[in-house]
Amino acid sequence: MDFELDQETTMFRDSVRKWVDKECPKDWCRVLERREHEYPQELWDKLTAESFQGLGVAEEYGGMGGDIVMQAMFMREFARNAAGLGWIWGITAFSGTSAISLHGTEEQKRLFLPQMAAGQLKTAMSFTEPGGGTDLLGGLKTSATKVDGGWILNGEKTWSTCADTADYLLLIARSDKNVTRRSDGLSLFFVPRTSKGITTTPLDKLGMRALNSCAVHLDNVFVPDNLLLGEAGKAWKESTKTLNSERIMNAAMCLGMIDGVLEDAIAHMTTRRAFGKLIGEFQALQHYVANIAMSQKQSELMLYHTAWLQSNGKPCAMEAAMTKTLVSEYACQAADQGISILGGMGYSAETDMQRYWRDARLLRIGPISNEMARNMIAEGLGLPRSF
Numbered sequence: 324m325d326f327e328l329d330q331e332t333t334m335f336r337d338s339v340r341k342w343v344d345k346e347c348p349k350d351w352c353r354v355l356e357r358r359e360h361e362y363p364q365e366l367w368d369k370l371t372a373e374s375f376q377g378l379g380v381a382e383e384y385g386g387m388g389g390d391i392v393m394q395a396m397f398m399r400e401f402a403r404n405a406a407g408l409g410w411i412w413g414i415t416a417f418s419g420t421s422a423i424s425l426h427g428t429e430e431q432k433r434l435f436l437p438q439m440a441a442g443q444l445k446t447a448m449s450f451t452e453p454g455g456g457t458d459l460l461g462g463l464k465t466s467a468t469k470v471d472g473g474w475i476l477n478g479e480k481t482w483s484t485c486a487d488t489a490d491y492l493l494l495i496a497r498s499d500k501n502v503t504r505r506s507d508g509l510s511l512f513f514v515p516r517t518s519k520g521i522t523t524t525p526l527d528k529l530g531m532r533a534l535n536s537c538a539v540h541l542d543n544v545f546v547p548d549n550l551l552l553g554e555a556g557k558a559w560k561e562s563t564k565t566l567n568s569e570r571i572m573n574a575a576m577c578l579g580m581i582d583g584v585l586e587d588a589i590a591h592m593t594t595r596r597a598f599g600k601l602i603g604e605f606q607a608l609q610h611y612v613a614n615i616a617m618s619q620k621q622s623e624l625m626l627y628h629t630a631w632l633q634s635n636g637k638p639c640a641m642e643a644a645m646t647k648t649l650v651s652e653y654a655c656q657a658a659d660q661g662i663s664i665l666g667g668m669g670y671s672a673e674t675d676m677q678r679y680w681r682d683a684r685l686l687r688i689g690p691i692s693n694e695m696a697r698n699m700i701a702e703g704l705g706l707p708r709s710f
């Protein structure tokens with residue numbers, strides 16, 4: 324058994340950490356996040372300058388290579404300062420490129436991956452509908468009707484993050500109603516966001532305020548045949564391949580936030596005074612940081628183990644669900660105790676605790692809710708399916 328990171332991964336982590344602190348300091352990210360409904364293009368441009376959108380994209384398609392362990396490492400380091408703004412990278416450079424790499428034809432890969440790796444093409448995921456996210460299949464009403472040369476899409480998506488600034492939407496729709504299982508008859512499309520008939524409306528929300536999560540209205544949107552991803556009618560089966568990776572990336576973002584919380588908490592405890600002492604001398608607060616540090620260690624072990632399983636093609640559905648669930652709950656607890664440690668300043672918009680607290684909360688809800696993840700864990704233990 325070997326728990327050491329190899330030299331290449333360690334060097335990569337250290338260089339990302341340095342870059343994040345130099346180019347994306349917390350106080351800068353804090354200001355960007357407060358710019359409600361204003362996309363932080365300058366953050367995207369900094370990622371582009373370092374080619375980070377190409378991490379995980381094969382070199383033959385213009386990327387820098389790297390596996391899910393490296394991607395999780397990057398997300399962790401980035402989220403330490405960027406918190407939920409880390410999705411600016413994740414939605415395109417992780418979810419978008421994974422979808423094209425896994426489901427795209429050779430022609431689609433050659434066309435889109437180099438542009439994505441070069442930071443010239445942004446994507447958004449449009450899966451959830453107003454009728455339900457947890458029961459996605461029950462709530463899915465968007466239709467795709469076959470016509471000459473393509474498909475006509477009609478329907479409504481919701482919470483699609485960055486849909487208003489994306490160049491393409493990864494969108495799932497029902498292309499066949501005559502099926503016995505509702506997981507059959509779904510298709511995945513790569514839809515140009517400026518297509519006639521698409522309107523996006525930003526929704527107000529608690530965190531990640533600079534990255535708009537949008538309602539997407541589709542009114543007779545024509546999508547040509549060459550923008551169907553994978554086989555028509557088989558999208559559900561195909562997209563389940565990426566679920567473990569998505570859950571691992573969620574946990575990586577949460578762990579980055581735990582890192583950020585811990586360092587800010589300790590910095591405050593070693594400067595703020597009360598009753599003639601540094602507050603770091605108070606045992607109650609020491610217990611808070613000990614809790615956060617224990618959750619950090621446990622999260623790190625689970626995250627890298629699960630990412631390693633996934634990278635080596637080993638089954639890890641249970642591990643990914645457990646890691647996503649536990650680390651998101653640890654991140655929320657850490658940010659909550661971090662606010663207590665900072666007192667009033669923890670609630671102030673001038674520090675980052677409130678940002679970690681707001682952003683971490685989302686990751687217990689999506690992309691799969693922790694209640695649903697627990698259902699799956701219980702089912703994996705041999706109990707009857709509860710949903």
Ligand SMILES: Cc1cc2nc3c(=O)[nH]c(=O)nc-3n(C[C@H](O)[C@H](O)[C@H](O)COP(=O)(O)OP(=O)(O)OC[C@H]3O[C@@H](n4cnc5c(N)ncnc54)[C@H](O)[C@@H]3O)c2cc1C
Binds near residue numbers: 448451481528688689
């Ligand atoms: C800020 C934000 C950004 C998002 N970004 C995107 C995006 O980019 N793309 C995208 O497609 N989606 C996105 N989502 C949607 C997200 O994936 C869904 O919100 C999530 O899947 C939950 O679905 P829901 O909101 O419809 O809740 P519901 O499905 O209505 O769930 C409500 C509650 O019921 C519980 N519940 C439901 N079924 C069960 C069950 N069987 N057992 C136990 N409990 C159950 C849930 O756990 C939850 O607590 C985003 C959401 C938010 C808030």
